[in-house]
Amino acid sequence: MSHEPAVPHEPAVSSPDPPGEPPAVLPGAPSGRMAPPGCPSGQSGPGRAGAGPSGAGPPGPGRAGPARAEVEQTGPGWRAPARPRLALATVCLSGTLEDKLEAAATAGFDGVEIFAPDLVADPLSPAGIGDRCRDLGLSVDLYQPLRDIDSTDPDRFAANLRRAGATFDVMAGLGADTVLVCSSVAPDAVADRDRLAELLHRLAEQAHARGMRIAYEALAWGRHVDTWDASWQVVRDADHPALGLCLDSFHILARGSDPAPIADVPGEKLFFLQLADAREVSMDVLSWSRHHRLFPGQGGFDLPAFLAPVLAAGYAGPLSLEVFNDVFRQADPLRTAVDARRSLLALAEATALPGTPPAAAAPPSGGTAPPSGSTAAAPGITAAPPAHSAARSTDSAARSTNLAARSTDSAARSAHPTAPPAHSEAAPARAAAPHGGSAPLRDVRGTRRGVGTDPVDTAPPELAGPAFVELHGGPELGPVLRALGFGRTGVHRTKQVERYEQGGARLLVNAAGDGPSAVAAIGVESADPVASARRASRLCAPPLSRTTGPGEADLAEIPAPDGTSVFFCRTADDGGAPVWSHDFVAVDEPPVPRAGVTGIDHVGLTQPYDAFDEAVLFHRSVLGLDTIADGEFAAPFGLVRSRALADRARRVRLALTVSLLRRGEWGPAVADPQYVALACDDVLATARAARDAGAPLLAVPANYHDDLAARLELPDTTMAAYRELGVLHERDPGGDLLQVCTELLGGRLFLSLVQRTGTHDGHGWADAPVRMAAHRRSRLGRAVSGT
Numbered sequence: 001m002s003h004e005p006a007v008p009h010e011p012a013v014s015s016p017d018p019p020g021e022p023p024a025v026l027p028g029a030p031s032g033r034m035a036p037p038g039c040p041s042g043q044s045g046p047g048r049a050g051a052g053p054s055g056a057g058p059p060g061p062g063r064a065g066p067a068r069a070e071v072e073q074t075g076p077g078w079r080a081p082a083r084p085r086l087a088l089a090t091v092c093l094s095g096t097l098e099d100k101l102e103a104a105a106t107a108g109f110d111g112v113e114i115f116a117p118d119l120v121a122d123p124l125s126p127a128g129i130g131d132r133c134r135d136l137g138l139s140v141d142l143y144q145p146l147r148d149i150d151s152t153d154p155d156r157f158a159a160n161l162r163r164a165g166a167t168f169d170v171m172a173g174l175g176a177d178t179v180l181v182c183s184s185v186a187p188d189a190v191a192d193r194d195r196l197a198e199l200l201h202r203l204a205e206q207a208h209a210r211g212m213r214i215a216y217e218a219l220a221w222g223r224h225v226d227t228w229d230a231s232w233q234v235v236r237d238a239d240h241p242a243l244g245l246c247l248d249s250f251h252i253l254a255r256g257s258d259p260a261p262i263a264d265v266p267g268e269k270l271f272f273l274q275l276a277d278a279r280e281v282s283m284d285v286l287s288w289s290r291h292h293r294l295f296p297g298q299g300g301f302d303l304p305a306f307l308a309p310v311l312a313a314g315y316a317g318p319l320s321l322e323v324f325n326d327v328f329r330q331a332d333p334l335r336t337a338v339d340a341r342r343s344l345l346a347l348a349e350a351t352a353l354p355g356t357p358p359a360a361a362a363p364p365s366g367g368t369a370p371p372s373g374s375t376a377a378a379p380g381i382t383a384a385p386p387a388h389s390a391a392r393s394t395d396s397a398a399r400s401t402n403l404a405a406r407s408t409d410s411a412a413r414s415a416h417p418t419a420p421p422a423h424s425e426a427a428p429a430r431a432a433a434p435h436g437g438s439a440p441l442r443d444v445r446g447t448r449r450g451v452g453t454d455p456v457d458t459a460p461p462e463l464a465g466p467a468f469v470e471l472h473g474g475p476e477l478g479p480v481l482r483a484l485g486f487g488r489t490g491v492h493r494t495k496q497v498e499r500y501e502q503g504g505a506r507l508l509v510n511a512a513g514d515g516p517s518a519v520a521a522i523g524v525e526s527a528d529p530v531a532s533a534r535r536a537s538r539l540c541a542p543p544l545s546r547t548t549g550p551g552e553a554d555l556a557e558i559p560a561p562d563g564t565s566v567f568f569c570r571t572a573d574d575g576g577a578p579v580w581s582h583d584f585v586a587v588d589e590p591p592v593p594r595a596g597v598t599g600i601d602h603v604g605l606t607q608p609y610d611a612f613d614e615a616v617l618f619h620r621s622v623l624g625l626d627t628i629a630d631g632e633f634a635a636p637f638g639l640v641r642s643r644a645l646a647d648r649a650r651r652v653r654l655a656l657t658v659s660l661l662r663r664g665e666w667g668p669a670v671a672d673p674q675y676v677a678l679a680c681d682d683v684l685a686t687a688r689a690a691r692d693a694g695a696p697l698l699a700v701p702a703n704y705h706d707d708l709a710a711r712l713e714l715p716d717t718t719m720a721a722y723r724e725l726g727v728l729h730e731r732d733p734g735g736d737l738l739q740v741c742t743e744l745l746g747g748r749l750f751l752s753l754v755q756r757t758g759t760h761d762g763h764g765w766a767d768a769p770v771r772m773a774a775h776r777r778s779r780l781g782r783a784v785s786g787t
Contacts, residue, residue: 267314460624
């Protein structure tokens with residue numbers, strides 16, 4: 001498709017609103033703030049901009065920004081969905097404090113938590129930083145952290161109080177009224193709870209005299225206070241109106257504590273809330289926290305079940321993110337901030353809606369949920385219930401009854417959890433996950449009542465499968481598709497795009513521009529394409545501006561984090577949404593013998609190093625997909641992380657992968673491979689027909705098939721066919737996955753023929769190292785022969 005030119009990473013100007021109508025406002029933006037054009041991520045990934053069926057703009061890094069902040073028309077009486085205030089800790093982002101503040105404001109956040117090291121490194125005074133925040137429309141909701149305040153040494157505690165006074169001076173300049181105090185990890189930390197409550201009362205009294213508050217947080221590795229209910233016991237006993245709790249989802253869920261009793265805590269004592277997700281890994285909790293936190297929706301924590309009791313208790317402050325992540329802290333801060341805001345909107349939506357259990361869940365290694373078209377029931381996967389806190393307090397009568405009333409105006413309140421201590425003792429070890437790897441993904445839609453407001457207000461419409469996959473490539477693609485049994489059925493009316501079809505699979509070949517062959521776009525059959533596009537826009541992913549010719553379908557193009565495009569559309573002409581297929585003129589060509597392809601099984605996309613978690617959240621929130629598998633495998637040239645996403649019916653499947661470490665100068669592997677897996681009922685017959693028609697099938701080494709024969713004890717005739725056709729065979733308790741791959745087509749793209757049996761729900765990752773080595777060997781052989 002044709003894009004309006006724009007500088008990468010530079011926000012494009014929103015289109016003007018119709019005369020007499022109010023300006024477009026990003027859903028949930030504070031009153032009076034225009035929709036920030038940089039919030040919806042219109043930046044492209046590295047060289048993978050899609051072209052789309054209605055255009056011929058060559059793939060490349062330049063893309064237009066969003067044409068508008070919302071896809072529905074605004075007008076008198078129109079209102080954006082309600083939402084809570086959203087805040088972001090500066091520790092989440094890369095860059096200087098100025099970079100971080102600008103990114104947070106552009107992405108549409110209401111406030112920030114300022115991390116002390118960011119302030120110390122900034123040339124502006126605290127008052128200057130506060131002024132800058134207000135210029136950007138940001139409140140300073142929390143300053144953090146104050147570490148190791150309590151002490152058994154009276155002189156040391158007196159010195160700590162003087163240090164707190166200096167912190168209050170900084171906060172006064174910033175315009176912040178809440179500071180995060182984390183439970184001590186120091187050797188002289190106070191163990192006696194009554195004494196600790198007394199010391200915190202003295203600190204709160206000092207803060208109260210300055211018009212400030214103390215938000216006390218239990219670090220998961222705290223020396224004596226390491227659970228939220230232990231911190232609540234201390235706060236309750238200290239009984240001071242300027243002392244309350246800071247609840248951090250990571251510290252609570254990483255220990256397996258039960259968040260449900262939080263609903264019984266008086267709302268006025270919940271001063272601040274910090275949110276973070278994480279993958280379930282076998283690692284000490286301190287290292288886990290310092291390096292591997294994620295934004296909500298990117299990991300395996302049940303955050304809706306955590307947030308629901310917090311809101312039920314009456315918490316009225318901002319939803320704030322505190323995420324320590326090594327990748328985020330070196331990535332583009334604006335792009336990360338947009339991703340962060342999307343995560344909070346999606347979390348608020350999930351919490352506001354009544355929870356229902358997923359139709360099927362899967363362990364990280366693959367699981368056994370029924371594939372599309374399968375009638376076999378999948379074995380149920382039961383999520384592990386959270387462990388109850390060992391120190392859970394149930395004595396509600398002991399709560400203080402003389403808490404002073406305080407304002408619950410969320411615009412002036414915010415707090416943030418502290419960073420891990422710089423001089424912490426060794427953190428407690430966590431129990432090893434099954435098989436020494438990631439623990440099973442938790443059910444993030446457990447049965448519960450909805451709490452809070454839904455800022456998205458548009459449920460993901462049902463998806464019926466891929467409408468098409470668009471490939472960018474040269475003349476080598478056409479002959480390969482014909483050999484695989486695809487007929488050329490149409491050419492675009494005005495663009496350099498051809499349509500190939502076989503069974504239910506439709507592949508578009510876009511010949512415009514240069515660059516390697518690649519997956520440029522995925523068209524998704526949506527029950528309501530307009531609602532799908534509206535949902536994307538409300539989740540910070542509005543449509544890109546496009547140029548269409550007369551009579552061409554005006555489809556919404558949503559940019560995915562890796563630079564591919566997602567189109568929501570319909571193929572059948574039912575009088576509803578624009579029909580993309582009408583943009584093509586039928587061609588009169590001799591029929592191509594069909595090889596047996598029935599549809600598109602899934603699409604495999606390697607993600608840029610910095611965009612993997614962002615892509616997971618994008619596809620889960622915007623498309624409404626679920627994570628069905630999460631794992632890692634050792635590839636020939638490094639460790640690869642993988643995650644599979646799908647809708648409940650397994651009609652739309654995506655297999656995402658990323659190298660866990662940045663490549664060095666020596667990188668002989670295929671760079672960023674992509675593929676389209678084509679479904680068939682008899683992979684042997686389909687592969688044999690394709691080979692006989694000239695398809696370049698990938699040769700698989702004999703060692704693989706010798707090992708396979710020993711493991712599976714397949715008939716000799718079957719093994720002979722496997723060796724002949726290069727079949728890869730993966731088996732799990734639910735069934736089998738058979739696949740045959742082509743050689744690389746243009747450097748990084750290949751196609752595969754896939755047959756599933758039983759309820760196999762995997763994506764060939766067990767055999768991926770064999771396939772990757774075979775592709776490199778094939779590529780080197782072609783380079784030597786000059787073909």
